[in-house]
Structure formats: structure tokens, C-alpha cells
Amino acid sequence: MSNSTYKVPIGPQHPALKEPENFLLTVDGEEIIDVKIRLGYVHRGGEKAFENRTYVQGLYLIERVCGICAMAHQLCYVNNLEPMMDVEAPPRAQYIRTIVAELERVHSHLLWLGVAAHEIGFDTLFMYCWRDREVSLDLMEMITGNRVLHAANTIGGVRRDLTADMISKTRKGIALLKKRTEYYKKLVLAEKTILKRALGVGILSTKDAAELCAVGPTARASNVKKDVRKDDPYSAYDEIPFNLITYDLCDVASRVLVRVDELIESANIIEYSLDHLPTGPIGVRAPRSIPPGENVSIVEAPRGEDIHYCKSNGTDKPERYKVRAPTLGNWASMAKMLIGGYVADVPITLAAIDPCMSCTDRVAFIDANSGKNWIWSTEQIKKYSKKNGGR
């Protein structure tokens, strides 16, 4: 490395970041030649908290891992526990879960489209996207009782049934959203403001995406055919026909197009589910404790694969609950995207993976030289905090 390189820290507090995270860029002029990512600024100790809560209490804690993917996390949680308890949600509940999960994808992708527009300085589109996102939020409020943190699921089914009135309102809302999404797709393809900032920016080749295990829309934008809904269907996805969207531009524009197309696909899934909604009960009674065992479940959250692991010990509290939020799977490819790009493109490249920092933060101590890792107890963390000026 010559003397002309500089180190530019971005974050933990920075106007381009919505959440605290630290990126140490090594730049040569305007070009980025190396990136170091440091996580852990918003670690909340969620996994430990599960061990002190019953499975029923955990239902609401799991939603708080991520406010935007609340339904995806809760769905993963119940999908994980139901086989362990030997119960199965009835078909109507599975369809309602699918509808709410897809409504959440609509809301998340519209939110992302707005944020991406905001990052490139196109605030008009940001406002319009977020206004249309209200439609999906209102629909979710009507179906589940809350705009975010829906708490739609319970172990063994869903908590509220869809009435005929709700179905007709959902149909109307989805028709409107579909019209708007088609307009946005036309806009994205025609608007120079977006194309100039998105085309050829943040390149992640198909090979790199596959090797670095990119997940979700980031992988699909690099032409990796990877979607849990197709590969390992859960809920009602095995009965619903839908297309797996991929694009091969491998840049930010490709990630925009994948998400816009997925919006239309989600609307189609919701319409199909409403047409084929089975009748019957919406839930079965589930036991409160789980016999000793372990299970893993995977759900396609709006941002990618969400993996949960649960180890039970026969009581009504889990012995270990592990969450791998989708953003964690995308950090390696994130660093790859930034290298070779310009400093001015950092915000949009970061935003393009739809990062959710607080979902991702984990604490582990690793000695980079020897590869040894260890963890700290609460007491040790308190001691460290006191030593460094904390209360």
C-alpha cells in the first residue's frame, strides 16, 4: 500500500446511516480499496432474554428482533416450535400467515424503495413510496390489530380470523398497490436520477454472491436463484404458484428491479391466497412445554433467509434460542460491493442490501491470530462497563 491511501471512518454515528454501525474505508483518492466492518453497537442481549421467558412470552419478544420483519421472525419462531410440540396449524391459519407475511414484504420493499430514493437524493419518490406503504400498513392493522409488531401468530395457528369484509378491503388495497407498483417500475426504468446513481454501482458478481452466501433480494439481484419460499416451502407457499425473480445486472439497479418485481409478485400471492382461502378453524391448542430436543427453521424474510435454532429442555422455557437475521448473511458480500467503488456511492450501496443493524448485532470475542473465541458473563460485562466509565 502506498502512502497515498487514507482511512475514512463512517459511523457509528453518521448522516448516511440510519442505525449505528462502523465502516472503516481505506481509500485511494476517491476509490475504496479496503473495508472493515465493525458490528455490535446496538446489541440488546435478545437471545439471552429468551432463556428467561416462556415460549408464549417469547412470541412477542421475537417480534422485537426487527420491527420491519416482525411477521417473518414470528413465523420462523412458530414454525420452529410447532414440530417440537407436535402440533400443526390448520390450513386456514397457514393461508392467513402467508397473506400477512406477503403484506409485510410489500410494506418492507416499499419502505426500502423510499429509503433508496432518499439515499440518492430523490426525496419526492421517497415521500410517494411511503405514502403508498400506508395502504399495506392499514391492511395489516385491520387484519392483525397493529400496524407494526402485528403479533398475528400464536403457537398452533393465528390469533384473528379474516372476515368477508376484511377480504374485500384487502383486495381493494392490493389492487391499488399493484397499480402503484407498476407505475414505480415504469418510473425506475425511465428516471435518469435513479439510473445514473444505480447502474454499474456496487457490483456483486454471480460467483461472488454464491461464494459469499448472499441472501434474499441481494442474491437474486446477482442472478442467484435462491428463495426459501421455493426451495423449502413453509406455510402455504407450496400450494401457491409464483415466480422467482432474478436479474443479472448485479448492481444497485438490479436490486431495485428485483424488489419492485417482488412487490407485484407478492400482490399476486395475496390475491391467489384470498381466492383459495380454505375454511375451517384458525388454530389448535398447543402445550406449554416442549420435550427435550432441538429444531431449526428457515423463513424468507423481506431481506432474505431468516434462520432460527431452538434447544428445549423439557420445561416451558428454551435452553437456547439462536436467531440469524438476514442482514448478517449479507455483510461479507457488502464489503465486496464497496471495494472498487467510490466514496460518494457508499450510502446507496449500503442501503441496497436493506441492512437492519440491530437484527444483526452479536457479541463474541475472537482472537484474530489464534482463532480462539469466548463469551463473557453479565457480571464481566458490568465490570468492563464500570471500568470504562459506565454506571
Place this chain on the structure above:
Amino acid sequence: MAMERELLRHLVKKPATIIYPFESPEPIEGTRAKVEIDILKCIGCGTCIHDCPAYALEMVGKGLTCDMKWYPGRCVFCGQCVESCPRNAIKQTAEHDLATTESVESAGMMSERFVEFNRPKKE
């Protein structure tokens, strides 16, 4: 500049937002807001307290003579207590304006404020 038509079309439309304290949206049916406990139906089984993810419910006293406390500052409004109650003694109303204009000093810590549901004393 592909948005001009859309922008012009919206020039003559009303704003999408409402001015909140002066007008507020109609609460939808089934909003999960203020928790109300019908203490006369309560049998003091404690299932709601066991299931509450935010530890927002507390029982004062014992069994049929108990009173219930609900801490609005801790409550996450998930509605699990409503579902858990075997006697349908708990319901959620649409009243969502639970914030107070009192200063923190006079109101105490938000999470330490509570609503108490008292059983009428028999003579």
C-alpha cells in the same frame, strides 16, 4: 424527470397526512389499546401474569380477594392477557391516548405508574 405528470396531478389533491392532535383517525375494530380488567370476573388464577411478556400485570392480595394492577408504561399491547384469561375478564378498548401531560416528577416514572382494579369491599 419522469414524475412531472404525477406531481402535477397531485398539486390539486389534499395532503395525504392529517394534523394529529386536532384530527385523529378512527380507531379500527379490534385495536389493541388500553387494558381493562373486570375484577368481579377475575378468579385470581394468575395466567395473565405468567404469560405477560412485559411483566405489566401485578396481583395484589390472594385468590378471590385479590386486586389487579396494570402498568401502562411497561405494557406492549400484545393482547396475550386477553387471550390467556380463562374467564374473559380482560378486554382491550380502543382508547390509545395514554400519554400524560403531567411532568415526570409529579407523575413518577412512567413505568411505575399503574391503573388499579379494585374489588368492591363486602360489608
